Amino acid sequence: xxxxxxxxxxxxxxxxxxxxxxxxxxxxxxxxxxxxxxxxxxxxxxxxxxxxxxxxxxxxxxxxxxxxxxxxxxxxxxxxxxxxxxxxxxxxxxxxxxxxxxxxxxxxxxxxxxxxxxxxxxxxxxxxxxxxxxxxxxxxxxxxxxxxxxxxxxxxxxxxxxxxxxxxxxxxxxxxxxxxxxxxxxxxxxxxxxxxxxxxxxxxxxxxxxxxxxxxxxxxxxxxxxxxxxxxxxxxxxxxxxxxxxxxxxxxxxxxxxxxx
Amino acid sequence: xxxxxxxxxxxxxxxxxxxxxxxxxxxxxxxxxxxxxxxxxxxxxxxxxxxxxxxxxxxxxxxxxxxxxxxxxxxxxxxxxxxxxxxxxxxxxxxxxxxxxxxxxxxxxxxxxxxxxxxxxxxxxxxxxxxxxxxxxxxxxxxxxxxxxxxxxxxxxxxxxxxxxxxxxxxxxxxxxxxxxxxxxxxxxxxxxxxxxxxxxxx
Numbered sequence: 105x106x107x108x109x110x111x112x113x114x115x116x117x118x119x120x121x122x123x124x125x126x127x128x129x130x131x132x133x134x135x136x137x138x139x140x141x142x143x144x145x146x147x148x149x150x151x152x153x154x155x156x157x158x159x160x161x162x163x164x165x166x167x168x169x170x171x172x173x174x175x176x177x178x179x180x181x182x183x184x185x186x187x188x189x190x191x192x193x194x195x196x197x198x199x200x201x202x203x204x205x206x207x208x209x210x211x212x213x214x215x216x217x218x219x220x221x222x223x224x225x226x227x228x229x230x231x232x233x234x235x236x237x238x239x240x241x242x243x244x245x246x247x248x249x250x251x252x253x254x255x256x257x258x259x260x261x262x263x264x265x266x267x268x269x270x271x272x273x274x275x276x277x278x279x280x281x282x283x284x285x286x287x288x289x290x291x292x293x294x295x296x297x298x299x300x301x302x303x304x305x306x307x308x309x310x311x312x313x314x315x316x317x318x319x320x321x322x323x324x325x326x327x328x329x330x331x332x333x334x335x336x337x338x339x340x341x342x343x344x345x346x347x348x349x350x351x352x353x354x355x356x357x358x359x360x361x362x363x364x365x
Numbered sequence: 366x367x368x369x370x371x372x373x374x375x376x377x378x379x380x381x382x383x384x385x386x387x388x389x390x391x392x393x394x395x396x397x398x399x400x401x402x403x404x405x406x407x408x409x410x411x412x413x414x415x416x417x418x419x420x421x422x423x424x425x426x427x428x429x430x431x432x433x434x435x436x437x438x439x440x441x442x443x444x445x446x447x448x449x450x451x452x453x454x455x456x457x458x459x460x461x462x463x464x465x466x467x468x469x470x471x472x473x474x475x476x477x478x479x480x481x482x483x484x485x486x487x488x489x490x491x492x493x494x495x496x497x498x499x500x501x502x503x504x505x506x507x508x509x510x511x512x513x514x515x516x517x518x519x520x521x522x523x524x525x526x527x528x529x530x531x532x533x534x535x536x537x538x539x540x541x542x543x544x545x546x547x548x549x550x551x552x553x554x555x556x557x558x559x560x561x562x563x564x565x566x567x568x
Binding site: 109112113116117119120121122123125148149151152153154155156157158159160161162163164165166169170172173174176177178179180218222226 | 393395398399402403406407408410411412414415420423424427428429431432433435436437450453454457458461499500503504506507518519521522523525526527528543544546547550551553554557558
C-alpha cells in the first residue's frame with residue numbers, strides 16, 4: 105500500500121492513543137505489510153505527542169498521598185510506627201489498642217475494597233491484552249509459515265472486469281503448500297457471495313479457500329493447505345456463492361500473470 | 366518528559382536507575398516504589414491534573430497508577446520505552462477514561478497550555494538541567510504551532526477527543542480536523558527532531 109495522508113492521519117491517531125474506528129484493521133494490516141515510513145512516523149508522532157505532556161508544569165501532590173499509596177500496597181507491610189514508651193495505666197493502653205484496632209480495621213476494609221476494584225479492572229485489561237496477543241501470534245505464525253519460508257514466491261494479480269482496479273499479491277510456499285493473499289480495491293459483495301482463491305496446477309484450478317474483503321476493500325487471507333498441488337503455476341480470484349464451490353463458476357476479478365517458462 | 370518515548374528529558378543513567386527501581390518493585394520492595402514516586406509523582410500529577418482539572422481526582426489517578434506499578438511491575442517492557450513513558454501512558458489513559466466516563470457533564474483540562482497557572486507548588490521532580498531544557502524546548506515548539514493545530518492536538522491529547530468529537534466541539538469540518546491533527550504532529554516532529562539528534566544516545 106502506498107504511503108499517503110490518510111495513513112499519516114491514522115498514525116497520528118494511533119500515536120495519540122485514540123480509537124481508529126473502522127480503519128483500525130486496515131491500518132494494522134498495512135503495518136503488517138511492513139511500512140518503514142509508518143513505523144518511523146509512529147515513533148516520531150509518539151515523541152511529538154509527549155511534548156504536550158512535557159509542557160505541562162509538574163505539580164506537587166499533597167504529602168499524605170505518598171503515605172496513602174505506600175500504605176495500600178497489597179503484600180507489603182504497612183509502615184511500622186514506633187510507639188513512644190511512656191508510663192501509663194492499663195486504661196490508656198486499652199484505649200490505645202482499641203483505637204489502633206479500629207484504625208486498622210477501617211484501613212484494611214478500604215484496602216480490600218480498592219484491591220477488589222483493582223483486580224476487576226486488571227482482569228478486564230489482561231483478557232483484552234490476551235486477545236490482542238493471540239491475534240498477533242496468529243499473524244506472526246502466518247508470516248513464519250509463508251513469508252519467511254525459503255521457497256516463497258510472490259505473484260502479482262491484476263484486476264479484471266468487473267473490478268479492473270482490484271489488485272493483489274500472493275505469497276506461495278511450495279514446501280508448505282500454502283500461501284497468503286493480500287488484496288486491495290475489492291468491491292463489496294452481496295451477503296450471499298464470497299471471494300474464492302484458485303491455484304492453477306497442471307492447467308487446472310484448485311479451490312484454495314474463500315474470504316471476504318473489509319469495508320475498505322482489503323483482504324488478508326491464508327489459503328487452504330493444498331498438499332496435492334505439485335507446483336502452483338498461477339492464481340486467480342472469482343466471486344462465488346458464500347462457502348465456495350469446487351470449480352469456478354463466477355466472474356474472475358483477479359488473475360496473475362505467471363513468469364514465462 | 367518527552368523522554369517518555371525515547372526523548373532526551375532524562376539521561377541514560379536516570380533511565381537505568383528507573384529500570385532498576387521497577388525491577389526492585391517487582392520483588393516487592395516498597396522502598397523502591399517510594400523512590401519511583403519521589404522521582405516522577407510531580408510530573409504525573411501535573412499531567413493528571415491538566416486532564417482532569419481536579420486535584421482530588423488527579424491524586425486518585427496517581428494512587429491507581431502506582432498501585433498498578435506495584436502489581437504489574439513484571440509486565441514492564443523496557444524495549445517499548447523508558448519507565449517514565451510507561452507511567453505517563455498509564456496516567457494519561459486512566460485520566461482520559463475518567464474524563465470520558467463523566468461526559469457529557471463537566472470537563473476538565475480545558476485550559477490552554479500557556480494559560481495553565483504555574484503555581485507556587487510547582488516542583489521540578491527531575492531537576493536535572495537536561496530535563497528542564499527539554500521541557501522548555503517542548504513548550505517553545507508547542508507555542509510556535511498555529512493556534513488551530515495546537516488546539517486540535519490539545520483536545521486529542523488532554524481530553525481524548527476523537528477527530529469527530531473535535532470537529533463537533535470546534536464546529537469545524539471533519540477533514541479540516543484530521544489535517545490539523547496531522548499537521549500539528551508533523552510540525553512538532555520537525556521542531557523536535559533536531560533537538561533529539563543533538564542529544565546523546567539514551568537507553
